[in-house]
Amino acid sequence: MEEFANTVKETEDxxxxxxxxxxxxxLDRGRGCYVYDQDGNEYLDLxxxxAVVSTGHCHPRVVEALRTQAEGILFYSNVVYSSVRARAVKKLMELAGPPYWQAFLANSGSEANESAIKVARALTGRTDVLSLSNSFHGRTYGSLSSTGVSHYAEYLNTPVPGHRILDLQEVADAVDSDTAAVLLEPIQSMGGVEEVPEQTLHQIHDACRSHGAFxxxxxxxxxxGRTxxxxxxxTAGIYPEMVTLAKGIASGVPASALLVTREVAEKVRSGDLGATFGGAPMSCAAMEATLEVLEEEDLIxxxxxIGSYLRQELETLPWVAEVRGRGxxxxIKIQGGTAKDLGRFLRTSRILxxxxxxxxxxxxxxxxxxxxKEADAFLEVVRNYEPGH
Ligand SMILES: Cc1ncc(COP(=O)(O)O)c(C=O)c1O
Incomplete structure (x- = not known):
């Protein structure tokens, strides 16, 4: 091995x-909405x-839950029961509410999506999985085969057979008796925060129902809670049979979940899905604390x-063509400028x-x-932005 590189950046690179x-x-330190660089500079983390630290960086409740759990038992798999897992999954299902009945606990968004795709294919006996152009579903083979943002999908030389990526308006008509599932983000985040119109969601939902697809x-x-x-x-009166969660579910400890309705749950058998680290005690401790904080601090x-406030203020800026999304x-769609440029501008004022x-x-x-306070600090900076300068 060559001599140890001098800086963190050099070593990591x-x-x-x-x-x-x-x-x-x-960034080695964070608290609440702020992170701190090696020189102690404070950045507002937008x-x-x-999209992971739902309760803020190092929320004391989450940190304490992890400390307590670490002193109890760091790990045992799903081959045994665990008190913290029981509490966390119960809390998760209570917050999700009906018709969601049970969850498969995993480690990442990709893995949750992969599991949903497998369940859909297994229960329907069909192969086709339809998803949308401009979507992002993850980096594993099935989730990437469903991903429409082309520069990610290009890395696949052969997508999983049966996966088809379609334009939004084509999906409902494309659902047929070969379709196992339609997988979609109701708001395409990576794709530019594009919300699927309610009417189109209904058309897709109706098409799935009439053809027995998930x-x-x-x-x-x-x-x-983010939206x-x-x-x-x-929110639009549509309850898909399966929902996948990850990112914010445990405030930064790797965890994800596939939520399913009772009808689906009753058809999943022992051995159909599994993950050594899924539902791990440390993830569950962080998940339970995160969900409690969400409720107790009324974060949803x-x-x-705060989302409405930001939207309302941003919409008054002359270079803002549109504010998309929810919560x-x-x-922020910029007229006459780029997100890269605005991101750079914000970073000079220590906003991410x-x-x-x-x-x-x-x-x-x-x-x-x-x-x-944080929203106003951001607005004060962003009001001084001039695209193209
Ligand atoms: C909508 C969506 N689905 C799935 C994923 C994949 O999640 P993970 O990176 O945890 O596998 C992401 C990650 O950015 C995402 O934004």
């Missing part, structure tokens, strides 16, 4: 495969660690409230935000604890 475009930041909502970003309700499912309502999943696959859309997906 030397030893980690270069699969990510990174910001030139080393990227939320990638509807799966990928709520990896929209779920766990102003615990699940997006139900906060997401709706604290917002996309996200780009998307639409170069003109900047994404905000902050912790759900974002308050008026």
């Amino acid at each position: 030397r030893y980690q495969l270069k699969t990510y475009a990174k910001l030139p930041l080393v 990227y939320g660690g990638h 509807l799966i909502f990928d709520e990896v970003q929209t779920g766990v 102003g309700s615990f699940l997006y499912a139900g 309502r906060n997401a709706a409230r 604290l999943l917002l996309g 935000a996200g780009t998307s696959s639409d170069p003109s859309v900047l994404r905000l997906m902050p912790p759900l604890v974002l308050g008026r």
Whole structure:
């Protein structure tokens, strides 16, 4: 091995495969809506660690739950029962509410989507999985075969047979007796925070019902309160048979869930799905604490409230063509500028935000604890932005 590289950046770049475009930041500390670089500079995190830190960075309740759990037992798999798993999954299903009945606990959004696809294919005996252009569902083979954002999908030389990516308006008509499922994000986050119109959702749902296909909502970003309700499912009166959750579900500890209705649950048998680390005690401790904090601090309502405030203020800016999304999943469509440029501008004022696959859309997906003070600090900075300068 060569001599140890000097800096964190050099070391990481030397030893980690270069699969990510990174910001030139080393972040080893975070609290609430803020993160701190190596020099102690404070950044307002409107990227939320990638829509993950729902309760804010290092929420004391989550940290305490992890500490307590670590002193109890770090790990045992699903071959035994666990008190923290029992409590966490009960809480999850209570918040999800009917018609969701049971959950399969996994580790990532991709894995939850992969599991949903497998269940749909197994229970229907069909192969076709329809998804939307501009979508993002993950990096495993099935989830990537359902991903429409082309630069991700290009890495697959052969998508899983049966997966078809269609334009939004084509989907309902394409559902037929070979369709196992339609998998979609009700708001396409990576795709530029594009919401599927309610009417189209109904058409897709109706088509699935009449052909006996499953509807799966990928709520990896929209779920766990971010869009102003615990699940997006139900907001338009549509309850897909399966919903996937990840990212914000455990405030940053890897965890995900596939939620299914009772009808689906009753057809899943022992051995059909599995994951060594799914429902791990540490993930469940973080999940339970996260869900309790969401309720006790009224964070779902906060997401709706602060999201509306941000939208209303952003819409007054002359260069804002449109504010998309719901709650604290917002996309700012910039007229005459790019998200990259606005992101750079914000970073000079120590604010972090996200780009998307639409170069003109900047994404905000902050912790759900974002308050008026932080929203105003962001608005004060963003009001001084002039595209193209
Ligand atoms: C909507 C959506 N689905 C699935 C995934 C994949 O999740 P993970 O990276 O945890 O596998 C992501 C990740 O960004 C996502 O945004």
